[in-house]
Amino acid sequence: MSKKNSEYLINRKDNQYEVVIGLEVHAQVLSESKLFSTSATKFGAEPNTQVSLVDAAFPGMLPVINEFCVKQAIKTGIGLNAKINKRSVFDRKNYFYADLPQGYQISQFKDPIVGEGKVILDMPNGQKEVGIERLHLEQDAGKSIHDLDPQNTFVDLNRSGVALMEIVSKPDLRSPDEVNAYIKKLRSIMRYLGTCDGNMQEGSLRADVNVSVRQKGSKEFGTRCEIKNVNSIKFMQMAIEYEANRQVDLIEEGKTIDQETRLFDTKKNETRSMRSKEDAHDYRYFPDPDLLPLEISEKFIEELKNDIPELPDDKKKRFIEEFKLSSYEANILVSDIDTAKYFEEVVAKMGKNKDIKLAVNWITGELFAVLNSKSLEISQSPVSAKNFAILINLIKNGTISGKIAKTVFELMIDGDKDPQKIVEEKGLKQQSDPKALEALIDKIINDNREKAIEYKQGKEKLFGFFVGQAMKVSGGKANPQLINEILKKKL
Amino acid sequence: MSDITKQPLTELVENIKNKKLSSTEVTKAFIDRSEKSEKLNAYITNDFTSALDKSKKFDQKPNFNLKLPGIPMAVKDLFCTKNIKTTAGSKILNNFVPTYESTVTENIWNEGAILLGKLNCDEFAMGSSNETSFFGNVQSPIDKNLVPGGSSGGSASAVAGQLTPVTIGTDTGGSIRQPASFTGIVGLKPTYGSCSRYGIVAFASSLDQAGPMAQNVKDCALLHEVISSYDPKDSTSIDFKRGNYSKELTNNIKGKKIGIPKEYRVDGMPKEIEDLWQKGIQYIKDCGAETIDISLPNTSYALPTYYIVAPAEASSNLARYDGVKYGFRAEGENLIDMYEKTRSEGFGAEVQRRIMIGTYVLSSGYYDAYYLKAQKVRKLIKNDFDEAYKKVDAILTPSTPSSAFKMGEKTNDPVSMYLNDIFTVPVNLAGLPGISIPAGHDSKGYPLGLQIIGKAFDEQNILNIAYAMEEKINFKNKITDWWIK
Numbered sequence: 001m002s003k004k005n006s007e008y009l010i011n012r013k014d015n016q017y018e019v020v021i022g023l024e025v026h027a028q029v030l031s032e033s034k035l036f037s038t039s040a041t042k043f044g045a046e047p048n049t050q051v052s053l054v055d056a057a058f059p060g061m062l063p064v065i066n067e068f069c070v071k072q073a074i075k076t077g078i079g080l081n082a083k084i085n086k087r088s089v090f091d092r093k094n095y096f097y098a099d100l101p102q103g104y105q106i107s108q109f110k111d112p113i114v115g116e117g118k119v120i121l122d123m124p125n126g127q128k129e130v131g132i133e134r135l136h137l138e139q140d141a142g143k144s145i146h147d148l149d150p151q152n153t154f155v156d157l158n159r160s161g162v163a164l165m166e167i168v169s170k171p172d173l174r175s176p177d178e179v180n181a182y183i184k185k186l187r188s189i190m191r192y193l194g195t196c197d198g199n200m201q202e203g204s205l206r207a208d209v210n211v212s213v214r215q216k217g218s219k220e221f222g223t224r225c226e227i228k229n230v231n232s233i234k235f236m237q238m239a240i241e242y243e244a245n246r247q248v249d250l251i252e253e254g255k256t257i258d259q260e261t262r263l264f265d266t267k268k269n270e271t272r273s274m275r276s277k278e279d280a281h282d283y284r285y286f287p288d289p290d291l292l293p294l295e296i297s298e299k300f301i302e303e304l305k306n307d308i309p310e311l312p313d314d315k316k317k318r319f320i321e322e323f324k325l326s327s328y329e330a331n332i333l334v335s336d337i338d339t340a341k342y343f344e345e346v347v348a349k350m351g352k353n354k355d356i357k358l359a360v361n362w363i364t365g366e367l368f369a370v371l372n373s374k375s376l377e378i379s380q381s382p383v384s385a386k387n388f389a390i391l392i393n394l395i396k397n398g399t400i401s402g403k404i405a406k407t408v409f410e411l412m413i414d415g416d417k418d419p420q421k422i423v424e425e426k427g428l429k430q431q432s433d434p435k436a437l438e439a440l441i442d443k444i445i446n447d448n449r450e451k452a453i454e455y456k457q458g459k460e461k462l463f464g465f466f467v468g469q470a471m472k473v474s475g476g477k478a479n480p481q482l483i484n485e486i487l488k489k490k491l
Numbered sequence: 492m493s494d495i496t497k498q499p500l501t502e503l504v505e506n507i508k509n510k511k512l513s514s515t516e517v518t519k520a521f522i523d524r525s526e527k528s529e530k531l532n533a534y535i536t537n538d539f540t541s542a543l544d545k546s547k548k549f550d551q552k553p554n555f556n557l558k559l560p561g562i563p564m565a566v567k568d569l570f571c572t573k574n575i576k577t578t579a580g581s582k583i584l585n586n587f588v589p590t591y592e593s594t595v596t597e598n599i600w601n602e603g604a605i606l607l608g609k610l611n612c613d614e615f616a617m618g619s620s621n622e623t624s625f626f627g628n629v630q631s632p633i634d635k636n637l638v639p640g641g642s643s644g645g646s647a648s649a650v651a652g653q654l655t656p657v658t659i660g661t662d663t664g665g666s667i668r669q670p671a672s673f674t675g676i677v678g679l680k681p682t683y684g685s686c687s688r689y690g691i692v693a694f695a696s697s698l699d700q701a702g703p704m705a706q707n708v709k710d711c712a713l714l715h716e717v718i719s720s721y722d723p724k725d726s727t728s729i730d731f732k733r734g735n736y737s738k739e740l741t742n743n744i745k746g747k748k749i750g751i752p753k754e755y756r757v758d759g760m761p762k763e764i765e766d767l768w769q770k771g772i773q774y775i776k777d778c779g780a781e782t783i784d785i786s787l788p789n790t791s792y793a794l795p796t797y798y799i800v801a802p803a804e805a806s807s808n809l810a811r812y813d814g815v816k817y818g819f820r821a822e823g824e825n826l827i828d829m830y831e832k833t834r835s836e837g838f839g840a841e842v843q844r845r846i847m848i849g850t851y852v853l854s855s856g857y858y859d860a861y862y863l864k865a866q867k868v869r870k871l872i873k874n875d876f877d878e879a880y881k882k883v884d885a886i887l888t889p890s891t892p893s894s895a896f897k898m899g900e901k902t903n904d905p906v907s908m909y910l911n912d913i914f915t916v917p918v919n920l921a922g923l924p925g926i927s928i929p930a931g932h933d934s935k936g937y938p939l940g941l942q943i944i945g946k947a948f949d950e951q952n953i954l955n956i957a958y959a960m961e962e963k964i965n966f967k968n969k970i971t972d973w974w975i976k
Contacts, residue, residue: 053591057811059584060571060593060690062725092807094853096830103810153826155815284853286862289696289804291726 008175009216010248016216017251019244020224021179021209022133022171025186026164027196028140028204029072035139035163036063036106043202047145047156055161057101062290065090069163070294072195073113073137074304076165079189079311080132082117084301088136090291094284099142099155107166109285112136113294119189120313121181122331130182131170140164165196171210171221176237183207183233184335188312192337206231211243213251222247223257227264227271239264243271315340323347323356332364338379339363342388349389355396362392366409382413391419404428404476432479434486437470440478441486444469455491463487495520496653500562500710501737503656507553507560514553514561517656518546518605521563525607525654530974531630533649535568536576537608545605557603558717565655567646568609569616570596570701571690575606579692580614580624580642583812583819583837593690594725595659595701595718602717607655611645614839615809616666616694618642619911620901623841628898631674632970633937636898640670640891640911643704647674650704651968657705657714661691663698664797665891665915668927671704672890672940675929675968677711677957678704680915682947683922684729687722693808695801696727698919706968708928708958713737715950734951742959745779749943749956750883754790755914757892763933764889771887771930771941774963780956783883787875792868793917798909799852799865800920805842806849812837844905873921880946885953888914890927890940914942924950928957929966936969 010017034041037054054061077084091109114135121128142160146153167186173179187198187205198205206229212222227243230236242264247257261280262271287293310318312334319330333343346359367388371378383391391408394400400408400423408419408428423429431437444466445452455462470483495517498506506512522539542563549561571577571589578584592600600606613623621629621644631639632652639648643660647670650658660667662680671678679702686701693699703714716737721730751772756765772782814820814833821836823829838846852861879886892913901908918925923944930941941960945953 056816058589058591058817059577059579059587059692059811060589060688062689064724064726094807094810096810096813098815098826101811101816103813104807282855284807284850284855284858286803286807286853286858289727290693 008177010213010244012248012252015252017213017244017248018216018218019174019240020171020212020214020221021173021240022224023169023173023179023182023210024208025167025169025183026206026208027076027167027186027190027198029069029137029163029165030194030196031066031069031072031163033066033068034161035066035069035137037161039161041162043204045158047154047158049158051157051160055101055157057103063106063288065291065294066163069137070113070296071304072163073135073165074296074301075193075308076167076190076195077114077117077135078305078308079193079195080114080117080119080135080167082132082135083115084296085111085113085115086296086298086301087111088113088294090137090288090294091285092288095281097141097144098153099144099157099160101142101157101160105139105141106288106291107138108136111293119182119185121178121185122327123178123181128178130172130178133168133170135165135167138164138166171212176240179209179236179240180233183236185312188335188337192309192311200232203231207236209236209240211240211247212257213244213247223259225257225259225271226261228261228274230264235264235266238269239271242269246271325356325360329360329364333360336378338377342378342381342385345385346389346392349386350393353393353396355392358396359389359392362388366406370413382416383409384416387412387416387418394419394423398430398432398479399423400428400430401476401480403471404430407476428477430479431474431477432482434482437478437482437486438490440473441466441470441483441490444473445490452491463491466491496524496656498656499706500656501713503562504558504560504713507562508555514546514549514563514605515543517561518542518563518607521607521653521655525565525649527975528652528654531632531648531652531654532627533611533629533645533652533654534565534608535578535580535611535626535645538575538606539608542605542607549603549605554603558713559599559602559604562604562656563607564599564604565607565610565646565649565658566596566599567612567643567658567660569612569661569692570659571692572596572606572609575609577609577692578626579616580612580626581838581842582625583833584692585625585819587818589690591690594687594720594722595691597690598718598720599659610643610649610658612660613642613644613666614842615692615805616642616661616663616699617805617841617845619665619669619908620896620898621645621670622898622902623839625839630974631895632974633674633895635973637895637937638673638898640673640895642666643670643678646704647671647676647678650674650676650706651970652974653970657703657710659701659714659718660704661694661699661701662915662919663694663700663801664919665912667702667704668890668915668925668940668942669911671927672929673895673938675938675966676704676706677708677926677928678702679711679715679926679950679954680918680924681715681719681950682729682924683919684727685719685733685924685948685950687720687725687728689722689724695804696808697804698797698801700919708926708954708961709737709740711926712740712954712958715954719950731948736951736954739951740958741955742778742962744956744959747780747885747952747956748883749775749780749782750785750879750886751782752785752787752790752879752886752888754787755888757913760889760892761933764892764939767931767939767941768887768889771960774960775887775956777963778959780959782887785879785883785886787872787879787917789868789871789875790917793872793920794909794913796865796868796872797912797916797920798848799861800869802845802849803853803862804849806846806853809838809842809846841905869920872917876917876921876923876944884946885949885956886944888942888944890914890942894933894935894937894939918942918944923947924953926953926957928961928964929968930960930964931966932969938966938968
């Protein structure tokens with residue numbers, strides 16, 4: 001495998017293979033109630049406590065579309081720079097399973113609510129555009145639980161009827177890294193829009209991955225395999241890597257690839273056949289006669305457009321222009337909406353004489369480290385943006401040194417304390433009086449005569465020793481810049 | 492007062508309002524007659540005890556402002572009724588008791604009516620003779636071993652046999668109008684979207700409509716007025732201005748233009764049906780209306796279209812009866828085995844036949860040739876009517892191509908059975924209202940019906956035409972009470 005020029009290729013003898021990947025992402029719509037019923041959608045509720053007669057498919061029960069879910073899908077479509085279809089149709093996808101009460105899933109087949117769009121990925125070697133084929137609304141199924149009883153399967157219908165957006169990409173992705181970036185970008189956009197919480201652990205975001213391989217330079221697509229329902233980015237990447245190599249091996253052996261659906265075994269780190277194309281379900285799609293085609297007016301779409309917040313791409317552009325951030329820094333700050341919010345609040349609280357670069361370094365350095373170690377989201381940060389801004393200002397105006405600031409920061413974590421107060425109470429204010437510092441340095445030189453002579457004879461390394469001594473004697477409070485200046489003069 | 496059960500609905504309402512009759516007396520009378528009529532097998536489930544309680548409660552605190560004050564009524568067992576077993580005529584729902592009420596029946600109870608029980612019908616409303624019911628055949632009050640028609644066979648039998656003053660049925664391809672025609676009563680299939688489908692066991696969602704069945708047009712108008720309502724719980728319910736159908740009923744149809752479609756003169760149609768139709772045309776003229784020959788060129792495609800669309804939807808609608816959640820379950824080795832056993836044992840032959848037809852026409856590779864094509868033809872049939880209604884106000888046809896037949900006569904010939912619906916299915920495919928009124932008898936003395944088809948939402952107009960014709964026809968149903976010893 002080589003990653004020359006950041007290209008992900010699989011090498012065998014004289015052949016180089018390119019991997020072609022397309023994703024079908026299932027994103028749970030963030031909504032209080034289900035797509036066609038008024039039951040709640042909260043995660044983790046007691047089994048079968050969020051089930052209406054409609055969700056359980058009782059005789060004579062009828063679906064009624066939840067307008068909020070429609071709005072969420074349209075907003076997501078706008079966020080994906082996609083065409084919103086003014087007329088879309090709900091179809092029935094027919095199959096039997098114990099956790100599918102109706103015996104069919106209401107989905108959109110021929111006429112989805114959202115058409116073609118695109119998302120931009122920031123890859124190390126530049127930007128990459130990934131095409132969106134479509135986004136459609138559909139119902140989730142319930143959950144079969146096989147491990148509670150040796151004989152019986154239990155069914156939990158809480159999830160039955162919950163609204164999902166299936167976002168289908170074009171086969172534009174070429175590496176596990178791009179898949180990683182794509183999923184993160186989708187999640188970021190939907191979290192900005194508030195249309196999906198993107199929580200993969202809770203199953204709010206899952207994906208089917210279509211993988212094929214072809215000789216580098218070939219324009220034809222190879223036969224693809226679909227890997228079903230992979231629920232973490234890491235597993236997606238592992239599954240792709242395994243599957244691509246499996247396919248290349250088959251080609252190298254002169255065998256053909258069967259179009260099939262495969263499952264990824266996370267324990268064995270391999271994909272295995274679930275069903276072949278011949279065994280594929282015939283879902284007998286047809287328009288659901290219980291629902292009229294969904295007609296949306298231009299005005300409805302326009303009103304939703306006015307509701308769209310600044311999205312990551314625009315925010316990034318603005319951060320670069322307004323705050324003179326690098327593309328890299330801006331990316332880190334905008335990728336998660338809560339980080340961006342925190343950052344902007346810090347900027348606002350810092351007031352006029354602000355050091356934005358310093359703030360960015362502190363957010364991505366100290367703050368992220370603390371959040372990581374405590375496994376917290378930035379929205380749960382133990383240090384408020386306001387106090388964080390004060391701390392940065394204290395460094396900027398020379399009240400404390402960067403080193404002292406780290407001590408202050410650690411004290412702030414416990415109960416979001418005001419850094420100003422900590423500095424005052426602990427007497428941590430920086431020593432910036434030149435006369436006092438000169439006296440201090442005179443004493444150090446005196447105490448270390450021999451080293452001072454050595455330094456003068458050319459052992460320049462010892463300069464650091466004197467700085468260290470000065471900081472030590474001052475309890476870390478001495479202004480390092482002044483110490484440097486005075487030492488240079490005195491030595 | 493004697494012969495309470497012979498009184499039409501509007502008369503009973505008047506008598507209760509004028510305190511000439513109490514709800515208890517009326518309810519008791521219908522219960523007594525129902526109990527004497529077990530031979531008809533019209534009921535699947537009765538709720539007599541609680542009906543009597545309710546009638547007593549009504550009499551203690553009567554509300555005469557209601558449209559159906561203390562009126563007892565049995566309904567087709569396709570309507571879900573709260574805490575009362577609802578079977579749809581099927582073994583698979585033999586033990587099913589809903590915790591909810593259909594909108595249509597809710598509307599009826601809200602106007603003061605009292606449930607007598609649930610009436611027999613073809614399994615999942617699939618049939619034209621009531622012979623597919625898991626609960627056995629329904630006898631027609633007209634003659635022994637004569638089918639009452641279907642699928643609302645129990646409903647037709649109960650009205651014609653005076654076991655209930657009026658009732659509601661459902662009509663997917665003729666299931667109200669054909670049994671009404673066979674038993675000499677009036678049956679209305681409303682415009683699609685007029686009556687809510689919420690809580691009605693679904694057969695074919697794009698065709699199903701609930702509607703009234705009654706002894707006369709006025710009763711039919713009153714009951715329709717009660718059941719028709721806009722319902723947000725049914726996405727196909729239409730929010731249009733509904734009339735006071737009974738109050739606005741008039742026999743003045745002077746100047747109305749009635750279309751006579753030549754395509755309804757089908758091969759092999761008995762002469763007595765043709766004669767009946769001609770008589771109908773004369774009645775129309777006698778009423779001061781005019782008849783105009785029209786053409787509905789795609790009529791011959793209606794039946795094949797219907798027998799693609801309806802089974803397709805049914806195959807999907809009936810997937811929920813899988814033994815997992817409610818209803819009948821046959822235990823199996825594994826999930827698939829349980830499904831197969833449950834559905835093989837739970838559904839009757841006709842239902843299984845339609846599920847298979849429906850599954851076939853929706854299958855990949857056949858979808859375009861069958862389902863998609865049928866949808867296109869359906870549009871053409873609708874266009875035929877639209878075109879005709881540029882020239883006429885309503886259309887007159889026979890209700891059925893023959894009178895009622897004997898039990899078992901068509902059981903082994905499904906195509907001949909399906910032909911019963913030839914005049915009624917185009918109306919469902921086009922979503923239009925249609926009413927069948929009794930118009931004469933055949934040589935055996937069995938009733939024959941005429942159908943008046945209206946424009947969408949124009950129920951008032953066809954009720955008026957039916958009302959005017961009813962007066963001229965002066966039909967008398969020959970009920971001999973043969974089943975009562």
